[in-house]
Amino acid sequence: xxxxxxxxxxxxxxxxxxxxxxxxxxxxxxxxxxxxxxxxxxxxxxxxxxxxxxxxxxxxxxxxxxxxxxxxxxxxxxxxxxxxxxxxxxxxxxxxxxxxxxxxxxxxxxxxxxxxxxxxxxxxxxxxxxxxxxxxxxxxxxxxxxxxxxxxxxxxxxxxxxxxxxxxxxxxxxxxxxxxxxxxxxxxxxxxxxxxxxxxxxxxxxxxxxxxxxxxxxxxxxxxxxxxxxxxxxxxxxxxxxxxxxxxxxxxxxxxxxxxxxxxxxxxxxxxxxxxxxxxxxxxxxxxxxxxxxxxxxxxxxxxxxxxxxxxxxxxxxxxxxxxxxxxxxxxxxxxxxxxxxxxxxxxxxxxxxxxxxxxxxxxx
Ligand SMILES: Cc1cc2nc3c(=O)[nH]c(=O)nc-3n(C[C@H](O)[C@H](O)[C@H](O)COP(=O)(O)OP(=O)(O)OC[C@H]3O[C@@H](n4cnc5c(N)ncnc54)[C@H](O)[C@@H]3O)c2cc1C
Numbered sequence: 001x002x003x004x005x006x007x008x009x010x011x012x013x014x015x016x017x018x019x020x021x022x023x024x025x026x027x028x029x030x031x032x033x034x035x036x037x038x039x040x041x042x043x044x045x046x047x048x049x050x051x052x053x054x055x056x057x058x059x060x061x062x063x064x065x066x067x068x069x070x071x072x073x074x075x076x077x078x079x080x081x082x083x084x085x086x087x088x089x090x091x092x093x094x095x096x097x098x099x100x101x102x103x104x105x106x107x108x109x110x111x112x113x114x115x116x117x118x119x120x121x122x123x124x125x126x127x128x129x130x131x132x133x134x135x136x137x138x139x140x141x142x143x144x145x146x147x148x149x150x151x152x153x154x155x156x157x158x159x160x161x162x163x164x165x166x167x168x169x170x171x172x173x174x175x176x177x178x179x180x181x182x183x184x185x186x187x188x189x190x191x192x193x194x195x196x197x198x199x200x201x202x203x204x205x206x207x208x209x210x211x212x213x214x215x216x217x218x219x220x221x222x223x224x225x226x227x228x229x230x231x232x233x234x235x236x237x238x239x240x241x242x243x244x245x246x247x248x249x250x251x252x253x254x255x256x257x258x259x260x261x262x263x264x265x266x267x268x269x270x271x272x273x274x275x276x277x278x279x280x281x282x283x284x285x286x287x288x289x290x291x292x293x294x295x296x297x298x299x300x301x302x303x304x305x306x307x308x309x310x311x312x313x314x315x316x317x318x319x320x321x322x323x324x325x326x327x328x329x330x331x332x333x334x335x336x337x338x339x340x341x342x343x344x345x346x347x348x349x350x351x352x353x354x355x356x357x358x359x360x361x362x363x364x365x
Contacts, residue, residue, distance in 0.1 A: 001106065006031050011112040012069060017046045017105050022217075025210035033112035034209055035067045041214045042222070049108060051099045051323035051361075052277040054285055056149035056178035056212065057115065059265035065096035065277055066270055067111045073103040076356040094347045097277025097337075099322050100360040101344070102351045119179040119186025120212045121204030124157065124172040129197045130245045133173050136196040137260075138236040146265040148189060150177030153259050154248040158219070162203040171249050172200065178212060219255040219291070226291045227302045229309035230324025231316035232282035233260065240315035247308040252301050255291035258308065260284045278340040282317060287324040322361040333361050 001018035004027035013028055013035070022041025028034050036057035038048045045064070053064020061067065070084035073091060081103070083092035094102050125133055137152050152175050159168045179189045183206050190204060220226075233240070248258050263285050272280040288308050290301040319335035334341045341363075348355075348365040355365055 004028070006033065006112070008033065008112075012109055013112055014107060014109045015045055016107055017044075019045045019108075021045060021048070021213055022210065025213055028112060029116065029208060029210050031112075032114055032116040034115045035064065035110040035112055036061045037064050037213075039213055039216065040220055041210070041217050042220065045108060046105055047100065048323060050095055050097075050105065052097050052321060053323075054261050054263060054321065056118075056120075057113075057180055058267055059144075059149050059262055060146040060180060061113050061115075062266040062270065063263075063277060064110075065275055066266070067113075068092075068096055069109045069111055071095060071105045071109070072107040073105050075103040076352040076354065090347055091351060093274075094276050094344060094351070096275035097322075097340070098344055098347075098363065101348055101357050101363045103357065115180050115209055117183055117206050118209050118212060119183055119189065119205065120177065120207050121190075121202055122153075122155070122174050122176045122215075123193050123199045123204065124155065124163065124174050124201040125197045126200060127154075127171050127173055127249050130154075130173040130248065131241050132197055133175065134236060134241045134244060134260075135238075136192075137175065140192055141262050141264070145181060145189070147181035148177065148179055149262070150175060151259045151261045154251050154257050156251065156254040156256075157201070158254050160203075163201040167201065171251065173248070180209075224255065224291045224293060225295065225298065225301070226289060227305050228287065228289045228324055228326045229305050229329075230285060230287045230320035231309075231313065232263075232279050232319055232321065233284040233286050233316050234282050236260070236284065237315055240312060243308075243311045243315060247304075247311055250304060250308075252290060252297070252304050253292045256289065256301065256304065258286065258288045260286050272338075273340060273343075276337065276340050276344055278338045279317070279319060285321045285324065286312070286316060287321070288312075289324075325361055330362060333363060336361060337363075 001016035004015045006013045008031045021037040049064040155174045157163045272278045290305045292301045348363045
């Protein structure tokens with residue numbers, strides 16, 4: 001189930017549930033169109049869209065679920081339903097953020113937007129610049145044009161040609177930025193990132209949109225072990241920055257990181273009760289993730305995520321983005337949905353009263 005069918009006149013795409021974001025972006029790119037999706041090509045459109053969908057284009061164009069026009073859903077009782085604003089509107093509301101709780105989606109129809117090549121790239125700064133970079137970023141992003149997406153990150157330097165060989169394996173603080181406005185404005189739009197501190201390594205320039213979403217694939221090969229935690233963040237305070245400075249640089253592997261994704265702009269323009277994905281007043285969605293190969297390293301990797309997450313919790317919202325949470329986060333489901341939770345429970349009772357679909361951040365009927 002990996003077909004994507006683009007309608008360039010209506011500016012929509014219909015994609016089967018087995019499509020990955022790599023499949024999707026590659027199919028829509030020749031038309032100069034896309035929709036906001038994930039930043040790694042191997043992630044499925046299904047789980048990502050149903051939980052919300054945060055990516056480089058979200059400040060300008062909203063979440064993936066904000067661009068969903070309709071979905072084909074097989075419900076727990078075996079019915080085949082179309083969910084859209086006009087048909088089964090309550091189910092359509094629930095699947096835009098409510099995850100896999102309400103049925104098996106077999107096909108998604110998205111609104112497309114004109115985005116083809118973007119100006120993009122990761123910029124690496126000395127780890128001692130962390131507080132400076134995070135303070136800069138919180139002020140910068142408030143007023144940045146909405147075509148600017150991107151996030152600060154911790155990153156152990158992989159052995160890539162754009163990083164000096166003697167720095168491979170060193171820990172850096174990075175900004176990964178994506179300018180989806182006119183390409184010739186890219187260098188000027190990136191100037192603040194070059195002015196804030198000395199960039200020690202970077203790979204910045206014009207690039208096809210599908211390619212940026214493949215850039216980090218090597219960090220998440222199939223079968224890699226993972227552990228996730230996430231919180232929404234309203235304000236990146238000095239106290240929060242101190243916690244990041246103390247914990248981020250200890251990321252145990254090249255695939256372990258903290259990303260702070262901006263979810264302002266177009267994400268804020270949807271009302272909190274317009275979709276199941278609430279929390280439209282938050283400014284960032286933070287993820288702390290560890291990924292590693294060796295089963296013997298489970299404890300150390302999980303511990304890093306848990307310690308960091310516990311330390312930053314007092315400076316974050318209680319709830320987090322459901323797609324950034326793990327199996328041991330079931331006690332957080334109500335907080336993750338905030339004011340929308342009760343309506344989700346009622347719709348779960350309507351569409352899946354026996355909780356057939358429970359391998360998720362589970363909304364109990
Ligand atoms: C490497 C990596 C990068 C990521 N990057 C991003 C990112 O940029 N932005 C972002 O928002 N999130 C990101 N995520 C988180 C991602 O949104 C979740 O992991 C999401 O669950 C992935 O969906 P999937 O379909 O690939 O996963 P799967 O493991 O196939 O599914 C996960 C869950 O989603 C539900 N589900 C999946 N398919 C269906 C379906 N057809 N019908 C109903 N329910 C279904 C089920 O509950 C299932 O258990 C990333 C995750 C990874 C591993």
